[in-house]
Amino acid sequence: MRIPRSRSWSSLSSIALSSLGPLLALTLLTSCGSSAGSDNGDPKTLVVATHDSWAMSKDVLADFKKQTGITVKAQPQGDAGALTNKLVLTKHSPLADGVYGIDNSFASRAVDEGVLSAYSSKALVKSADAFELEGQGADKLTPVDYSDVCVNVDDTWFAARKLPAPKSLEDLTEPAYKGLFVTPGATTSSPGLAFLLATIGAEGAGWQEYWEKLMANGAKVTAGWSDAYEVDFTAGGGKGDRPIVTSYSSSPPFTIPEGETHPTTHALLDTCFRQVEYAGVLKGSKNPEGMRKFIDFMLGREFQAALPDNMYVYPVDSSVALPKAWATFAKVAPNPVAIDADDITEHRTEWLREWRDITSQ
Amino acid sequence: MTGLRSRRHNRLGTVALAAVPLAALVTFFIYPVGGMLARGFWPDGSFAPGEVLEVLARPRVHRVLWFTLWSAAVATLVAVVAGVPVAFALHRLRFPGRDLIRALVVVPFVLPTVVVGVAFRQLIAPSGPLGALGLDGSAAAIVAALVFFNISVVVRTVGSFWEAIDRRREEAAAALGASPWQVLRTVTLPALLPGIVSAASVVFLFCATSFGVVLTMGGLRYANVETEIYLLTTQELDLSAAAALSVLQVLVITGLLGLSARVRRSAVPVDRTTRPLPRPRRAHAAVLIWTAAVVVFLMAPIASLVIASLRRGEGWGLENYRALGTTGDRNALLVPATEGLLNSLGIALVASSLALVFGSVVAFLVSRPAGGRLTGVLDGLFMLPLGVSAVTVGFGFLITLDRPPLDLRSSALLIPIAQAMVALPLVVRTVGPVLRSIEDRQRQAASSLGAGPFRVLLTVDLPVAWRSLLAAAGFAFAVSLGEFGATSFLARDDRPTLPVVIYRLIGHPGAANFGMAMAASVVLAATTAAVMFAVQRLRVGSIGAF
Numbered sequence: 001m002r003i004p005r006s007r008s009w010s011s012l013s014s015i016a017l018s019s020l021g022p023l024l025a026l027t028l029l030t031s032c033g034s035s036a037g038s039d040n041g042d043p044k045t046l047v048v049a050t051h052d053s054w055a056m057s058k059d060v061l062a063d064f065k066k067q068t069g070i071t072v073k074a075q076p077q078g079d080a081g082a083l084t085n086k087l088v089l090t091k092h093s094p095l096a097d098g099v100y101g102i103d104n105s106f107a108s109r110a111v112d113e114g115v116l117s118a119y120s121s122k123a124l125v126k127s128a129d130a131f132e133l134e135g136q137g138a139d140k141l142t143p144v145d146y147s148d149v150c151v152n153v154d155d156t157w158f159a160a161r162k163l164p165a166p167k168s169l170e171d172l173t174e175p176a177y178k179g180l181f182v183t184p185g186a187t188t189s190s191p192g193l194a195f196l197l198a199t200i201g202a203e204g205a206g207w208q209e210y211w212e213k214l215m216a217n218g219a220k221v222t223a224g225w226s227d228a229y230e231v232d233f234t235a236g237g238g239k240g241d242r243p244i245v246t247s248y249s250s251s252p253p254f255t256i257p258e259g260e261t262h263p264t265t266h267a268l269l270d271t272c273f274r275q276v277e278y279a280g281v282l283k284g285s286k287n288p289e290g291m292r293k294f295i296d297f298m299l300g301r302e303f304q305a306a307l308p309d310n311m312y313v314y315p316v317d318s319s320v321a322l323p324k325a326w327a328t329f330a331k332v333a334p335n336p337v338a339i340d341a342d343d344i345t346e347h348r349t350e351w352l353r354e355w356r357d358i359t360s361q
Numbered sequence: 362m363t364g365l366r367s368r369r370h371n372r373l374g375t376v377a378l379a380a381v382p383l384a385a386l387v388t389f390f391i392y393p394v395g396g397m398l399a400r401g402f403w404p405d406g407s408f409a410p411g412e413v414l415e416v417l418a419r420p421r422v423h424r425v426l427w428f429t430l431w432s433a434a435v436a437t438l439v440a441v442v443a444g445v446p447v448a449f450a451l452h453r454l455r456f457p458g459r460d461l462i463r464a465l466v467v468v469p470f471v472l473p474t475v476v477v478g479v480a481f482r483q484l485i486a487p488s489g490p491l492g493a494l495g496l497d498g499s500a501a502a503i504v505a506a507l508v509f510f511n512i513s514v515v516v517r518t519v520g521s522f523w524e525a526i527d528r529r530r531e532e533a534a535a536a537l538g539a540s541p542w543q544v545l546r547t548v549t550l551p552a553l554l555p556g557i558v559s560a561a562s563v564v565f566l567f568c569a570t571s572f573g574v575v576l577t578m579g580g581l582r583y584a585n586v587e588t589e590i591y592l593l594t595t596q597e598l599d600l601s602a603a604a605a606l607s608v609l610q611v612l613v614i615t616g617l618l619g620l621s622a623r624v625r626r627s628a629v630p631v632d633r634t635t636r637p638l639p640r641p642r643r644a645h646a647a648v649l650i651w652t653a654a655v656v657v658f659l660m661a662p663i664a665s666l667v668i669a670s671l672r673r674g675e676g677w678g679l680e681n682y683r684a685l686g687t688t689g690d691r692n693a694l695l696v697p698a699t700e701g702l703l704n705s706l707g708i709a710l711v712a713s714s715l716a717l718v719f720g721s722v723v724a725f726l727v728s729r730p731a732g733g734r735l736t737g738v739l740d741g742l743f744m745l746p747l748g749v750s751a752v753t754v755g756f757g758f759l760i761t762l763d764r765p766p767l768d769l770r771s772s773a774l775l776i777p778i779a780q781a782m783v784a785l786p787l788v789v790r791t792v793g794p795v796l797r798s799i800e801d802r803q804r805q806a807a808s809s810l811g812a813g814p815f816r817v818l819l820t821v822d823l824p825v826a827w828r829s830l831l832a833a834a835g836f837a838f839a840v841s842l843g844e845f846g847a848t849s850f851l852a853r854d855d856r857p858t859l860p861v862v863i864y865r866l867i868g869h870p871g872a873a874n875f876g877m878a879m880a881a882s883v884v885l886a887a888t889t890a891a892v893m894f895a896v897q898r899l900r901v902g903s904i905g906a907f
Contacts, residue, residue: 047771058692074695081595082596085596095770109598185580187592222577223573223580224475224577227478227482230479230867231479231486232486237875238486240488241488247870254871310692312691360582360584
């Protein structure tokens with residue numbers, strides 16, 4: 001009287017299989033169904049891959065729909081670097097119809113890897129010429145907005161200690177400012193990379209030496225912008241202990257205390273690197289016409305005027321009025337540091353590795 | 362003759378039953394990871410393993426590997442030393458408020474690292490209440506945060522094991538004249554070892570693949586294999602180097618699992634006596650003080666979150682919580698934070714169901730007494746998702762699941778599936794030990810009395826296992842609520858989860874968004890604690906071990 005375990009076994013598995021099989025099949029079916037609906041070349045939907053900072057008011061996007069009948073679906077894909085690299089990796093079956101948010105430090109990689117198809121928008125105003133890429137990138141990426149990454153200082157802190165605030169990159173290595181500066185890292189943060197580029201542009205071949213002095217003077221490196229601004233900066237959310245921070249020229253208006261009219265911080269306009277953000281049509285896009293229309297729309301007055309309040313950036317169309325507090329307290333840098341986009345692509349990895357060696361153990 | 366055939370049938374049965382979860386693992390884990398590795402090994406379409414090997418010779422890679430190993434090992438050791446006495450207090454003693462503390466202890470495990478990073482740093486930054494310790498940006502801070510996240514794993518695993526050990530053996534030893542120390546050393550600890558090793562191996566995997574903690578707490582001065590893969594993939598697009606490190610990860614996991622499987626094999630009989638647990642006596646004072654200290658350590662960053670969530674400008678109030686119904690200051694979010702919570706709950710429901718169904722099948726298989734080596738391999742395979750970089754998996758999804766019949770990249774189901782892959786090993790480790798504790802002779806008896814296989818499952822396995830199934834479901838639910846690594850690669854604007862919402866809020870300027878991020882984190886923590894508390898109420902939480 002042996003117990004026929006083997007029989008019970010196989011029949012048990014067949015029971016389980018017959019119940020689990022349909023479950024998996026259902027899973028696959030429903031998922032295929034849902035993906036087919038969203039990007040099967042439906043001309044009424046436009047999928048745009050963006051960086052994580054994408055934000056736009058519903059009204060503006062509703063107006064685009066009213067004008068063209070197209071619904072925009074933004075899909076954030078990480079910071080500008082992750083966004084660009086995802087597009088490169090998926091160029092044979094693109095993630096989206098178009099892209100917004102590739103900046104000048106990653107533009108050349110996107111262009112060289114051939115992820116974009118050509119489009120030169122007629123809507124680009126003359127004043128925006130300065131933001132266009134040089135070379136073959138010019139007809140692939142259209143500048144939409146820009147921002148200046150600058151060192152910010154807490155005026156209240158310096159006034160309380162009767163210490164003059166620093167003015168330049170060189171000042172940050174002075175003993176008077178020892179242990180007062182915090183910056184997000186260049187390898188993990190897009191303003192952090194911009195600040196590194198500012199120092200490379202300003203110091204030239206001597207930038208490594210500058211960073212050694214900076215680190216010796218007690219500079220602190222954090223992973224992201226929020227760590228630096230919200231934890232370590234004296235005027236940020238966490239009331240930290242460092243009154244000098246890498247942020248944006250548009251940050252000061254956010255430090256206007258409730259009920260007052262002046263911010264408690266200001267940006268050092270001689271320390272800025274300019275980040276320009278571009279939009280483009282992806283090669284293999286299922287709705288290239290829709291993306292071209294959206295690029296035109298992004299250059300229009302309504303979208304341009306909404307940029308500062310939604311994404312803290314300046315419109316490339318200089319005739320568009322800025323919000324009131326910006327016009328006074330968030331001026332752009334008159335002479336920002338500039339590095340050629342091709343130069344950045346060529347040297348980025350090498351610069352980042354050298355930077356990493358200087359700032360880490 | 363009969364025996365041989367039956368064993369072969371057995372194996373066939375195992376393979377057949379394993380087919381479905383294996384198909385899911387292959388489709389949603391091995392295939393995507395393999396796709397990314399292939400890009401690294403075939404950089405320009407031709408096989409070039411030399412580049413990968415060259416990477417392994419870089420001095421930086423050696424430093425990174427060394428840091429990964431020692432930081433994870435130290436964190437695991439500290440978590441075990443800190444957690445084992447807590448496991449005793451929360452699982453071998455009975456006192457008022459115990460269930461609540463058990464639920465709270467799990468909260469850190471599911472909090473988003475970006476939030477814990479900020480909360481931790483607000484405590485240890487030079488301007489914070491613990492600034493004098495000088496921990497900010499040090500390796501000690503990284504280890505402390507890793508311990509913070511993982512103590513709950515030790516408490517739950519070891520605690521459930523401890524509860525299962527028959528107390529009468531210790532009582533017998535004591536009656537025979539052994540001192541408390543001798544009882545601990547000669548009876549309790551040897552019996553506990555499989556539980557401790559099981560916990561330690563899971564904690565080690567979590568620590569070795571931690572990402573946000575190392576970057577945030579270490580201020581970029583330290584790098585482990587995971588952060589290195591992130592930088593190489595998302596910033597430098599150096600896929601050969603990333604592939605080299607991913608292979609390294611798989612090797613370390615395989616070695617670790619082989620090691621821990623050897624110790625775990627000696628299972629302890631489960632104690633099914635229903636005597637109530639003892640109340641604390643004076644002899645337990647030291648353990649209770651230790652437990653209190655650990656709970657304070659776990660609650661301090663959470664308290665700092667709660668305080669930050671109630672602060673608005675110079676005053677205090679609930680504005681940050683009211684703001685959760687909005688899209689934040691200047692459209693920081695694409696949907697209101699409350700919708701993020703609803704998405705999270707919906708996704709967690711699907712993810713935990715998937716993890717539970719597939720996890721129970723795997724647990725059923727690995728707990729068969731006649732399984733042999735095959736089941737060990739099966740168990741190890743399903744642990745892999747815990748130890749392989751989320752970046753590799755996430756990018757792998759993008760490049761492999763992009764064409765029919767697997768055109769799933771933009772599918773809303775991909776997120777719950779990815780989360781289920783992370784929760785599945787925990788389900789296996791919770792349900793498996795309970796199933797393993799069932800005497801196979803009971804099934805044979807039922808079978809000989811004429812019960813069909815389904816009936817056996819229903820009348821023998823289920824009555825014992827159902828509580829652990831519920832517990833596993835609760836834990837899978839909580840894991841899904843907090844999952845960020847894989848989710849952040851897949852979440853879309855129209856359906857973000859709450860951790861993704863928090864991440865967006867904290868990255869946007871303005872005190873209002875920062876306050877909202879804190880409030881959303883507290884809501885996430887409270888939701889998790891509520892789920893865990895509900896599971897405790899089912900009076901199961903502790904049978905399993907992961």
